[in-house]
Amino acid sequence: MAGRPTDPGFGFPPGANEDTPMFVISVAAQLSGLHAQTLRSYDRLGLVSPGRTPAGGRRYSLRDIALLREVQRLSQEEGVNLAGIKRIIDLENEVDALRAKVQELAEEVAAAHAAAEQAAAAVHASYRRDLVPIRQETALVVWKPDRKRR
Numbered sequence: 001m002a003g004r005p006t007d008p009g010f011g012f013p014p015g016a017n018e019d020t021p022m023f024v025i026s027v028a029a030q031l032s033g034l035h036a037q038t039l040r041s042y043d044r045l046g047l048v049s050p051g052r053t054p055a056g057g058r059r060y061s062l063r064d065i066a067l068l069r070e071v072q073r074l075s076q077e078e079g080v081n082l083a084g085i086k087r088i089i090d091l092e093n094e095v096d097a098l099r100a101k102v103q104e105l106a107e108e109v110a111a112a113h114a115a116a117e118q119a120a121a122a123v124h125a126s127y128r129r130d131l132v133p134i135r136q137e138t139a140l141v142v143w144k145p146d147r148k149r150r
Contacts, residue, residue, distance in 0.1 A: 021059035022059060022060075025039055032065050032072065033072065042068065042071060047071055074088065
């Protein structure tokens with residue numbers, strides 16, 4: 001499903017990847033093992049939303065094909081209804097988005113930490129080298145004169 005790699009078994013055309021819409025509905029139906037009308041229904045229900053040509057024709061990507069196969073598996077093997085499948089897909093997409101946000105925030109924190117360390121190093125480098133820190137201590141000394149000497 002979302003975020004899962006697909007292996008087409010062939011190379012992509014230049015500039016294309018698994019998200020590039022390239023298959024017409026008849027080819028997508030054949031690759032997914034579903035009927036073209038089923039793909040249209042899934043599109044209407046929002047389960048799998050293929051890309052569109054300027055004329056409005058559907059174009060499916062390899063990721064769409066993998067998602068169609070997963071919808072079929074959940075429906076046939078797991079017995080999940082289409083509303084449940086839609087919810088699963090939505091939740092997986094949300095998890096993917098949250099993971100991406102966590103990664104982005106972790107990179108921001110790392111950058112801020114590195115900047116803070118650089119700033120601290122710059123401050124330490126600016127200290128005057130001719131000053132030597134000494135420990136500031138106070139001590140109380142009680143003097144008792146020796147009474148044997150007179």
